[in-house]
Amino acid sequence: MALKSIKRVKGRGVQVPGDAIDTDRIIPARFMKCVTFDGLGDYLFHDVRKNDDGSDREHPLNEPRFRQASVLLSGSNFGCGSSREHAPQALYRYGFRGIIAESFAEIFFGNCTTLGIPCLGLPKAAIQALACAIDRDPDLEITLDVELAEVRYLDQVSPATIRDSARTALVSGRWDPIGDLLEGLDQVHAVASKLPYMAT
Amino acid sequence: MGKTLFEKVWDTHEVRRLSNGQTQLLVDTHLIHEVTSPQAFGMLRDLGLKLAYPHRTFATVDHIVPTDQQTEPFADPLADAMIKELQRNCAEFGITYFDLASGHQGIVHVVGPEQGITQPGTTIACGDSHTSTHGAFGAVAFGIGTTQIRDVLATQTMALSRLKVRRINVEGKLPPGVYAKDVILHIIRLLGVNGGTGYAYEYGGEVFDRFTMEERMTVCNMSIEGGARAGYVNPDETTFEFLKGRPYSPKEHEWDEAVARWRSYASDPDCEYDDVVSIRGQDIPPTVTWGINPGQAISIDDRVPTVEGSPEEEKALVDEALSYMKLEPGSPIKGTPIDVAFVGSCTNGRLSDFVETARYIKGRHVAAGVKAIAVPGSQGVAVICHEMGIDAVFREAGFDWREAGCSMCLAMNPDKLIGDQLCASSSNRNFKGRQGSPTGRTILMSPVMVAAAAINGGISDAREVFGVHILAEA
Numbered sequence: 001m002a003l004k005s006i007k008r009v010k011g012r013g014v015q016v017p018g019d020a021i022d023t024d025r026i027i028p029a030r031f032m033k034c035v036t037f038d039g040l041g042d043y044l045f046h047d048v049r050k051n052d053d054g055s056d057r058e059h060p061l062n063e064p065r066f067r068q069a070s071v072l073l074s075g076s077n078f079g080c081g082s083s084r085e086h087a088p089q090a091l092y093r094y095g096f097r098g099i100i101a102e103s104f105a106e107i108f109f110g111n112c113t114t115l116g117i118p119c120l121g122l123p124k125a126a127i128q129a130l131a132c133a134i135d136r137d138p139d140l141e142i143t144l145d146v147e148l149a150e151v152r153y154l155d156q157v158s159p160a161t162i163r164d165s166a167r168t169a170l171v172s173g174r175w176d177p178i179g180d181l182l183e184g185l186d187q188v189h190a191v192a193s194k195l196p197y198m199a200t
Numbered sequence: 201m202g203k204t205l206f207e208k209v210w211d212t213h214e215v216r217r218l219s220n221g222q223t224q225l226l227v228d229t230h231l232i233h234e235v236t237s238p239q240a241f242g243m244l245r246d247l248g249l250k251l252a253y254p255h256r257t258f259a260t261v262d263h264i265v266p267t268d269q270q271t272e273p274f275a276d277p278l279a280d281a282m283i284k285e286l287q288r289n290c291a292e293f294g295i296t297y298f299d300l301a302s303g304h305q306g307i308v309h310v311v312g313p314e315q316g317i318t319q320p321g322t323t324i325a326c327g328d329s330h331t332s333t334h335g336a337f338g339a340v341a342f343g344i345g346t347t348q349i350r351d352v353l354a355t356q357t358m359a360l361s362r363l364k365v366r367r368i369n370v371e372g373k374l375p376p377g378v379y380a381k382d383v384i385l386h387i388i389r390l391l392g393v394n395g396g397t398g399y400a401y402e403y404g405g406e407v408f409d410r411f412t413m414e415e416r417m418t419v420c421n422m423s424i425e426g427g428a429r430a431g432y433v434n435p436d437e438t439t440f441e442f443l444k445g446r447p448y449s450p451k452e453h454e455w456d457e458a459v460a461r462w463r464s465y466a467s468d469p470d471c472e473y474d475d476v477v478s479i480r481g482q483d484i485p486p487t488v489t490w491g492i493n494p495g496q497a498i499s500i501d502d503r504v505p506t507v508e509g510s511p512e513e514e515k516a517l518v519d520e521a522l523s524y525m526k527l528e529p530g531s532p533i534k535g536t537p538i539d540v541a542f543v544g545s546c547t548n549g550r551l552s553d554f555v556e557t558a559r560y561i562k563g564r565h566v567a568a569g570v571k572a573i574a575v576p577g578s579q580g581v582a583v584i585c586h587e588m589g590i591d592a593v594f595r596e597a598g599f600d601w602r603e604a605g606c607s608m609c610l611a612m613n614p615d616k617l618i619g620d621q622l623c624a625s626s627s628n629r630n631f632k633g634r635q636g637s638p639t640g641r642t643i644l645m646s647p648v649m650v651a652a653a654a655i656n657g658g659i660s661d662a663r664e665v666f667g668v669h670i671l672a673e674a
Contacts, residue, residue: 019517020393020493024631028638029610033264033278035238035285037346047638077394080427080493081631082610083329084236085345106397106429107329111345165361168220177218177359178247181351184224185252187215188357191226192253194212196454197319198228200255 005173006116009098009144011070014060015131016045021074022081023108027090029082040086041093061094065138073127073134074101078119079108088112098144100127100151100160113166116175118146121161129156146170202468204365205321205434206400209340209465213323215357222359228322229339230257230352231308232295234264234286235612236327240349241289251293252356258317259290260298262307263612267575267602270300279613293353306578306604309333309546313417314580316446319458320435321465325352330546330628332423335432336416337439338465340400342430363429364398364474369405372481377663379556380415381548381626381646383407385487385497387419388426391477393495396428399474402467403433407481413442414552421547422628425494434466486661489630489644490533491521496630498533500649500661506530524632525641526620533659536643539621541572541654542635543599543647545609548626549577553647554585558593560651560666566598567657573600573615575607599654611636624653 031043049059056062072091078101079087088111091099099112099119112119122130133153134140143152144160146167151158169175192198203211215224232240237259244250251257264279274280290297298304298311305311309330312318320338324331329343344358351358370383388395401423408416416433423431433439440459443449450458485499496518498505506529510518522529527536543549543557554576566572574594576582582604585591591601608615609627616636617623623635623642630642643659652662 018520022493022629022631024610024629024634028633029263029612030636032235033276033282033612035282036242037239047633052638077427080393081329081424081629083327083331083343083345083424085239085327085347086236088345103394103397105394105427107343107345107424111347114345114347163361165220165222169222172219174219176347177222178351178354180218181224181355181357181359182249184216184357185355188224188226188252188355191213191215192356195226195228196457197322198253198256200253
């Protein structure tokens with residue numbers, strides 16, 4: 001069940017600066033009162049973007065010049081905390097197709113990969129340089145090259161990090177593992193049969 | 201060479217290697233709740249898939265349930281729709297559901313152990329990052345996303361990369377008035393909120409050998425706050441004793457076989473760890489957070505950090521935290537006035553948490569102006585607390601005694617902070633806005649420290665409020 005191969009993602013960028021931006025910040029828990037993921041994009045970073053009366057606060061995502069951004073830049077340990085897939089779902093539905101950060105929390109990274117959102121790691125200095133370039137020209141095209149593990153813009157080529165398993169899954173179009181897992185069902189039953197509590 | 205528990209469990213549950221190098225791992229036990237599962241069932245229906253092992257998934261409702269009035273329909277129509285959806289999914293797919301009427305409902309990480317569903321040497325998954333709690337039994341337990349819930353429902357497996365193992369020894373004894381919560385806050389403070397990336401934490405040493413199962417659960421629960429995907433303690437007599445006679449525990453002749461199997465999973469004496477950290481129990485103080493992540497913690501005797509005094513790479517985050525928390529840099533954390541006190545959550549909402557706290561609040565009263573709530577982790581905990589008269593002690597001390605649920609840990613139900621209220625909380629996360637108000641502030645600590653803060657009206661050292669000699673007799 002191969003899906004679209006994700007070798008590279010191109011788009012404009014926006015930086016949401018800060019370290020340890022947790023999934024509660026990305027999507028506050030009260031917006032998870034839903035039985036589908038539809039509409040979650042509207043609440044992305046809600047509590048740091050909106051005042052109590054619903055008016056906009058100062059936030060990069062509220063700036064019209066970044067409205068077209070599809071690549072998100074942030075700091076270290078991005079996506080820490082709750083395992084809620086609502087966080088990557090909200091990012092995706094808002095329009096993000098790739099994330100660049102110094103490092104990612106593990107569950108979040110896995111959730112993003114499964115949705116086909118590449119998460120590339122760059123050193124702090126390289127992220128700052130890219131953020132400055134975006135600030136000068138918000139229309140700047142950024143390429144997240146998953147296959148080559150690098151980020152490119154203008155004449156810059158920055159080597160990036162991505163876990164091998166995620167890179168392989170994205171590039172080969174097998175980032176949603178359900179097809180592979182279903183193929184192994186006979187072996188699943190064989191392994192389960194050795195464990196007494198797995199019997200019906 | 202011997203193997204660690206993690207390696208043994210992984211090897212017995214590895215189905216095969218996938219094309220991207222990950223492992224297809226068998227999940228013995230799958231726990232679900234109302235918030236992260238409905239979309240997974242939606243995906244299952246879209247793909248026309250059925251459950252591979254319906255009897256190995258167990259459901260309960262915890263995140264959205266009101267704790268003041270639990271008759272359905274709930275006042276909140278969105279919450280009501282979610283609980284109905286869970287009910288429908290469980291009925292349609294044949295899943296055991298501990299609902300509000302069952303008498304067994306509660307926070308999923310309290311219910312699993314209570315029912316004896318959580319067992320040593322097993323793999324456990326749940327769409328909740330605090331699933332690491334179950335590691336206290338020598339299980340390897342993972343918090344997963346919704347798409348992975350779909351994977352587990354459909355195949356009883358998930359795709360996962362193998363973890364390294366870090367052994368964390370806590371040797372010696374804890375000083376009086378220092379609890380399991382202090383141990384894990386101290387570990388996270390030491391190793392950092394992302395220090396555990398790529399690791400499972402194996403907790404051991406004399407302090408863990410002596411810990412009860414509930415204390416072990418408190419520590420394992422917060423592994424994820426240290427960045428570790430899983431955390432566990434090797435199974436021993438304490439584990440087996442806890443499990444004996446529970447509804448889902450093996451019975452009669454199966455019991456002895458199970459104990460022998462469980463015992464065999466414990467890490468071998470000659471196993472090799474990827475990393476080892478040793479901490480002296482006596483060096484662990486009552487610990488409280490001051491910032492906006494669980495690693496931003498200090499001893500109760502410490503002062504709130506300053507930006508200038510912080511390491512270069514932490515300055516920005518310290519500054520952000522200080523301004524959010526509205527704390528005076530360099531001032532003692534002790535004495536910081538609180539508005540709300542919360543005892544509960546999957547970290548500290550178990551029987552022993554309420555029993556221990558009740559010992560000290562008996563005959564005392566919550567300070568004027570402080571709203572204090574106590575929320576049992578499960579209906580089972582609530583019933584025993586009632587039988588023991590614990591609920592009455594809390595009520596007489598001025599606490600609101602509530603029904604079971606996640607409540608103010610993440611405020612998906614009506615229990616929320618208002619404005620920039622400051623809450624002394626026995627929960628697990630002090631993230632910005634975590635307790636329901638975008639400007640609400642959280643200070644994490646042990647339940648007894650929450651009680652001390654509630655009674656004093658401000659952050660306090662429980663050893664001073666309640667008397668260290670009394671705590672020492674515990």
